[in-house]
Amino acid sequence: MKVGIPRALLYYYYYPFWKTFFDALSVETVVSRPTSKVIVNKGIEVSVPEICVPIKVFAGHVASIVDQVDYIFIPRMVSISKNEFFCPKFMGLPDMVKYTVPGAADKILSPKIQSDNDSISNPKYYAEVKRVLGISSWELQRALAKAEKAWQKFRQLSKDGYVLSDALKIFEGEPLKQEISKNNEDVVTIGLMGYVYDIYDEFVSMNVIEKLKESGVKIITFEMLEEKQLLKSLQFMKKQLFWTFSNKLLGAGYHFYHDPEVDGVIQVTAFGCGPDSMIGKMMELDSGAYDKPFMTVRVDEHTGESHLQTRVEAFVDMIRRKNRERGGGIQYESNLSIHGNNAGL
Structure with a gap:
């Protein structure tokens, strides 16, 4: 069978x-x-x-x-x-x-x-x-x-710090690429928000995980956090969402905002997802209050890969400049949105 x-x-x-x-x-x-x-x-x-x-x-x-x-x-x-x-x-x-x-x-x-x-x-x-x-x-x-x-x-x-795509490779016995050196002071840490089927499907997400890795980024996702950490970050809400994975993402997002080691947040979302539209707006509105840049990558069946590499690199470079000039009054845009409007898949 x-x-x-x-x-x-x-x-x-x-x-x-x-x-x-x-x-x-x-x-x-x-x-x-x-x-x-x-x-x-x-x-x-x-x-x-x-x-x-x-x-x-x-x-x-x-x-x-x-x-x-x-x-x-x-x-x-x-x-x-x-x-x-x-x-x-x-x-x-x-x-x-x-x-x-x-x-x-x-x-x-x-x-x-x-x-x-x-x-x-x-x-x-x-x-x-x-x-x-x-x-x-x-x-x-x-x-x-x-x-x-x-x-x-x-x-x-x-929970040991592997993104799910790498964890799946380990499960299947496949070799992994070399990790980013933890001694590199220029490493940027990004909190990556997105349902597992949005960010780990390389075709749907335009391989955003590898693009971030190639930019020298350390990635943190919701599944790397303990459940109590996610719940703690949502305590400010009088009523949580009805949808489990949406709550996990929102809890992770606010954890990223509170975590001093996280330099910025990227949300990968599929066009037409109702809960994500609310989560993204909440994160966008609060990014300035937490002094952390936030970017949305929205995908649909017509989204193309053109310019994604440039935009991710620009976002990461902006954070690097901010980190290098911390205390120097650098001005930066805290909210960016990427909408898929290029050639179809």
């Missing part, structure tokens, strides 16, 4: 769990290839125009492997935090794929995940998987225990 895993959305957060889980059950997994123009165009073709870019990309990934597998693994992600939820598009994702991607209707394997924390290893979520694969309760529990152990090890890599 072959189970397909689309290389999109929460693949970047939970893939080590899913891969270890199916390996433990001796089920072959087929992961779609990295996002490309062909995959994006296929997703646009089968999706409604109004849906956001990440969902279109996901649909394209499903379409690229649906004929190669017996099942497509699309968990119905409801929540991973008490009294918070995923975006409704995540909750309805199995249904959207079922009725839009040709050939997927009878191949969707969609356990319902409704947890009160990031761990998704409770056997009660996987009754459908147990039934479809014909496995025993003991086999299910054993596989989930292995998956949880692998995923916790993967998460620790993030």
Whole structure:
């Protein structure tokens, strides 16, 4: 039996769990290839125009492997935090794929995940998987225990300072490029805000991670922070957001503003994301109060890579000048926005 895993959305957060889980059950997994123009165009073709870019990309990934597998693994992600939820598009994702991607209707394997924390290893979520694969309760529990152990090890890599793309390479046994020297006094630290499927999909984000690394930047993301740090940064809000990952991003953003080691903040967001539009505006309005520059990179299916390298370099150079002339009264623009309006993907 072959189970397909689309290389999109929460693949970047939970893939080590899913891969270890199916390996433990001796089920072959087929992961779609990295996002490309062909995959994006296929997703646009089968999706409604109004849906956001990440969902279109996901649909394209499903379409690229649906004929190669017996099942497509699309968990119905409801929540991973008490009294918070995923975006409704995540909750309805199995249904959207079922009725839009040709050939997927009878191949969707969609356990319902409704947890009160990031761990998704409770056997009660996987009754459908147990039934479809014909496995025993003991086999299910054993596989989930292995998956949880692998995923916790993967998460620790993030907390040790690795971006998720590097943590995934370590999980897969791939070599990493040399890290930026910590002795370099000119290193700029950037707090990078963005959902994992926006910043770690190299095609969607125009490989912003590598561009920052090439500019000599140390990157900090929300998944590198402890949950208590994220929650502490949101204590000023009388009521937090309903969406878990949006809260994580907002908590990380204000943590970056309070952290003296963070020199500036960049938000990568997909056009049409409602929660992100509010998060971005909050961060933009408060950047001056915290005396830290903030830049938004907005992507859609027509966004091109032209000028991104120049803009990132300009943003980082501006921060370097500020750091070098700290105390010298340098004037700088604290809010910049990059909108994708170049040639299409």
